[in-house]
Amino acid sequence: MVALARFDTEGQWEETWVCDGLVRQNLAAAGVQFGRWPLRPLQLPAGDGLAAVQAAYGEELAALGEHFTLRSADRVAVSPGDARWPALRAQYLAEHRHGDAEIRFFLSGTGLFYLRSGAGFLGLLCEAGEWVALPAGLAHCFDAGEAPAFEALRLFGQPQGWVAEPTGAALPALPRYDDFVAQLLEQVGEVAEE
Numbered sequence: 435m436v437a438l439a440r441f442d443t444e445g446q447w448e449e450t451w452v453c454d455g456l457v458r459q460n461l462a463a464a465g466v467q468f469g470r471w472p473l474r475p476l477q478l479p480a481g482d483g484l485a486a487v488q489a490a491y492g493e494e495l496a497a498l499g500e501h502f503t504l505r506s507a508d509r510v511a512v513s514p515g516d517a518r519w520p521a522l523r524a525q526y527l528a529e530h531r532h533g534d535a536e537i538r539f540f541l542s543g544t545g546l547f548y549l550r551s552g553a554g555f556l557g558l559l560c561e562a563g564e565w566v567a568l569p570a571g572l573a574h575c576f577d578a579g580e581a582p583a584f585e586a587l588r589l590f591g592q593p594q595g596w597v598a599e600p601t602g603a604a605l606p607a608l609p610r611y612d613d614f615v616a617q618l619l620e621q622v623g624e625v626a627e628e
């Protein structure tokens with residue numbers, strides 16, 4: 435289930451949306467696109483996997499390609515206990531931006547993006563089958579928690595793949611992945627009880 439939450443400049447949780455239409459509408463205000471693709475078997479070679487992604491997701495990429503130029507692709511996969519995660523997590527949690535659009539498609543698991551939006555932030559929780567496209571230059575960070583479990587396809591507008599420029603900004607205390615999910619579940623439970 436996708437979930438989008440708005441936070442103020444201090445990191446206070448203000449509002450949550452969990453239906454596709456409202457998620458899309460509120461993301462669009464930040465220039466961000468969100469959608470779903472079917473999950474298909476996908477073998478990616480080491481290095482650039484754009485040709486393999488094109489073979490599996492030709493139609494979807496053609497639709498995306500109207501808005502983005504795609505030049506390379508790879509896959510990032512992390513599971514609980516992965517020794518690479520602490521360093522990777524620190525890199526993703528440091529707010530950064532890219533010179534190309536950030537297009538990510540979740541093949542499995544979940545992950546949380548924080549995006550700058552107006553004076554505050556948007557927290558977007560994505561899961562398998564969902565994709566997000568951030569415009570070039572949008573400051574963001576990402577977390578998948580203490581026990582990360584996700585596999586994401588990354589599509590790049592440049593041949594060399596992932597290149598990030600840290601913003602160096604000190605962010606307010608936005609909830610990390612595990613707290614975000616716990617608070618979201620509390621809210622969803624409260625709505626269900628009403």
Ligand SMILES: CSCCC(=O)C(=O)O
Pocket residue numbers: 510526536538545574575576586588598
């Ligand atoms: C889901 S991949 C990691 C997210 C991220 O912040 C990035 O690729 O820049």
